[in-house]
Amino acid sequence: MSERSPAPGGLALVEALVNTLDLESGADALDTADGRARLGITEAGLSPARTLRESLRATLLAHAGYPPHQEVTPLGELLAQAPLYVAVDPADGSASIAPAAPAPLLSRIAAAVATAAIEGTWTRLKACEADTCHWAYYDRSPAGRGRWCSMQVCGARAKMRRYRAKDR
Numbered sequence: 001m002s003e004r005s006p007a008p009g010g011l012a013l014v015e016a017l018v019n020t021l022d023l024e025s026g027a028d029a030l031d032t033a034d035g036r037a038r039l040g041i042t043e044a045g046l047s048p049a050r051t052l053r054e055s056l057r058a059t060l061l062a063h064a065g066y067p068p069h070q071e072v073t074p075l076g077e078l079l080a081q082a083p084l085y086v087a088v089d090p091a092d093g094s095a096s097i098a099p100a101a102p103a104p105l106l107s108r109i110a111a112a113v114a115t116a117a118i119e120g121t122w123t124r125l126k127a128c129e130a131d132t133c134h135w136a137y138y139d140r141s142p143a144g145r146g147r148w149c150s151m152q153v154c155g156a157r158a159k160m161r162r163y164r165a166k167d168r
Contacts, residue, residue: 007138010112011125013039017049017109018056018127018136041105049105052078056109060127060136064146069127069134075113082110 007015017039020029029035030046030053041049055075058068083100084107097114099107116122126146127134139146 004137004140007125007136008121009115009119010108011116011121011138013112014056014109014116014125015136015138017053017105018060020053023134024132039105040103040108045105052106052109057127057134057136060125061134063123064126064129064139066127066129069131078106079110079113082107084110084114 006012020035020039021027029038030041030049036042036046036049039049051073054070055072055078058070058072059075061067061069082104084097085100086095087098088095097111097118099111113122116125121138124139125136126139127136137146
């Protein structure tokens with residue numbers, strides 16, 4: 001739905017997972033084998049992936065200052081189950097958090113969240129305020145106060161509703 005460019009680094013994976021469900025139409029990319037394959041999700045991993053997706057969505061709504069869209073398992077509880085390790089590059093000694101091999105979706109998401117938290121970009125990943133959308137987007141606005149995934153769609157709808165309500 002969004003015309004915004006994808007989130008940087010590993011946050012693109014988080015954004016891609018959250019955006020597998022179009023709330024307005026009900027279309028879920030995880031219902032298709034191709035949609036699951038793009039994220040490395042097996043049929044057996046479908047239910048945990050959906051649980052993770054909705055916990056991420058609730059957290060991204062919190063980043064934007066909104067309450068959860070539904071009752072969810074706290075994201076921290078899910079990420080605590082992810083096997084991660086600290087990888088150290090022998091050439092320069094730099095360290096990074098990496099998913100344990102083989103890298104299941106939960107570990108890849110946990111590594112992306114941890115890295116983004118360290119880099120200070122985690123709270124810039126938000127969910128659109130529109131109740132029929134909640135699409136994930138990366139807020140690149142200077143003040144970090146973006147509210148909608150798209151000013152042309154969700155932003156325009158919200159502003160038009162506000163204008164009409166004021167006009168009554």
